[in-house]
Amino acid sequence: MLKNKETVLFLKKKTLYSLILFCLLKVIENKEQATIERLVAECFLLFPSSFELKGYPKWPDSKKLDRALRSLRNDKLINGDSKTFFTLTKKGKQEVENMLKELRQKKLL
Numbered sequence: 001m002l003k004n005k006e007t008v009l010f011l012k013k014k015t016l017y018s019l020i021l022f023c024l025l026k027v028i029e030n031k032e033q034a035t036i037e038r039l040v041a042e043c044f045l046l047f048p049s050s051f052e053l054k055g056y057p058k059w060p061d062s063k064k065l066d067r068a069l070r071s072l073r074n075d076k077l078i079n080g081d082s083k084t085f086f087t088l089t090k091k092g093k094q095e096v097e098n099m100l101k102e103l104r105q106k107k108l109l
Contacts, residue, residue, distance in 0.1 A: 007103065010103065011046075011103075014099065016064065017068050017071065018095075018099060019047050019050055020065060020068050020072065021072070021077065021078075021088070021099070022046075023039060023042040023043045024078065024092075024096075025088065025093075025096045026042060026046075028087070028088065034087065035084075035085045036065065036069075036086075039086065040065055044060035048060075051064055072092070076089055077089055077092035077095055078092050
């Protein structure tokens with residue numbers, strides 16, 4: 001889905017929450033369950049500098065996701081928990097669709 005460097009640069013300017021929503025959508029689109037482990041991996045693979053462990057850039061920082069996922073759940077953008085898996089709510093899907101629409105308009109997707 002990520003076409004080029006410009007797309008990655010555009011997304012990196014988004015909030016951590018937006019990046020997580022984007023990654024959650026990618027996992028779901030791949031027909032995978034969005035477990036906490038899968039989300040940590042996807043976020044780190046797509047945006048390593050945003051999700052790296054401080055002082056250890058080759059390792060992901062799962063705490064960055066843990067806190068953000070709780071906030072996203074409180075904001076009613078996602079459902080689920082770290083013991084099972086996560087899904088996007090209708091509101092969360094709309095948020096990601098708006099970001100994707102912006103990417104398409106800029107011809108980055």
